[in-house]
Amino acid sequence: MSRMKLVVGIGGASGAPYARRLLDHLAARDDVEPAIVFSVNGRQVWAQEIGTDPRSYGFPVYGHRDFHAPFASGSALYRHMVIVPCSASGMARIAHGVSDDLLGRAAEVMLKERGKLVLCVRETPLSQVHLRAALLAAEAGAVVMPAAPSFYTHPASIEDLLDTVVARILDHLGLENDLMQRWGSAPARLRAIEGERS
Numbered sequence: 705m706s707r708m709k710l711v712v713g714i715g716g717a718s719g720a721p722y723a724r725r726l727l728d729h730l731a732a733r734d735d736v737e738p739a740i741v742f743s744v745n746g747r748q749v750w751a752q753e754i755g756t757d758p759r760s761y762g763f764p765v766y767g768h769r770d771f772h773a774p775f776a777s778g779s780a781l782y783r784h785m786v787i788v789p790c791s792a793s794g795m796a797r798i799a800h801g802v803s804d805d806l807l808g809r810a811a812e813v814m815l816k817e818r819g820k821l822v823l824c825v826r827e828t829p830l831s832q833v834h835l836r837a838a839l840l841a842a843e844a845g846a847v848v849m850p851a852a853p854s855f856y857t858h859p860a861s862i863e864d865l866l867d868t869v870v871a872r873i874l875d876h877l878g879l880e881n882d883l884m885q886r887w888g889s890a891p892a893r894l895r896a897i898e899g900e901r902s
């Protein structure tokens with residue numbers, strides 16, 4: 705079985721715990737070959753919100769200006785990438801074809817090769833500039849997936865809450881997972897509430 709070559713980009717927005725949770729999950733599966741790239745501010749936010757050395761996962765971590773990284777070229781056949789968290793400005797740069805760091809270049813490659821690019825954007829509120837950039841990115845083929853956790857599964861911990869976003873990222877990358885309870889397979893608690901209403 706060939707493993708999915710996946711670029712995990714970590715941008716300069718709050719929300720590094722989403723990336724940490726995704727990497728924890730990827731470390732436990734054997735069908736994915738992740739490669740990590742941070743933006744400069746992504747490193748800073750990771751240091752502030754997580755604090756551990758991302759190399760501890762054992763996945764390759766590429767420098768933000770390392771254009772010799774394999775996924776800086778379409779010929780290396782990376783066709784899946786997520787940026788989590790993705791800053792509003794990172795999304796805008798990608799939407800406009802600006803690729804002055806490895807994160808932007810990898811995203812550019814993903815779009816030109818018609819690969820799967822998931823942008824897990826974290827900013828609030830969104831300005832008109834952000835909204836236009838989101839539309840441009842979606843038109844170019846990216847999946848714009850705001851880092852917006854859901855509550856209908858009654859997450860009992862922050863990890864559970866993070867998983868409601870990570871599960872959707874994995875879904876869009878085509879990676880089967882059971883990180884969250886699926887709509888339609890409601891837990892007893894939800895059914896009880898529905899019962900009360902009917």
Ligand SMILES: Cc1cc2nc3c(=O)[nH]c(=O)nc-3n(C[C@H](O)[C@H](O)[C@H](O)COP(=O)(O)O)c2cc1C
Pocket residue numbers: 715716717718719743744745746748749752790791792793794807826827828
């Ligand atoms: C600690 C910290 C938190 C930040 N949080 C956000 C955020 O949540 N969303 C956002 O769009 N930008 C945020 N920024 C600003 C971005 O890091 C900045 O605009 C940067 O240029 C984004 O580009 P990058 O994603 O390529 O790092 C934050 C910056 C710092 C230092």
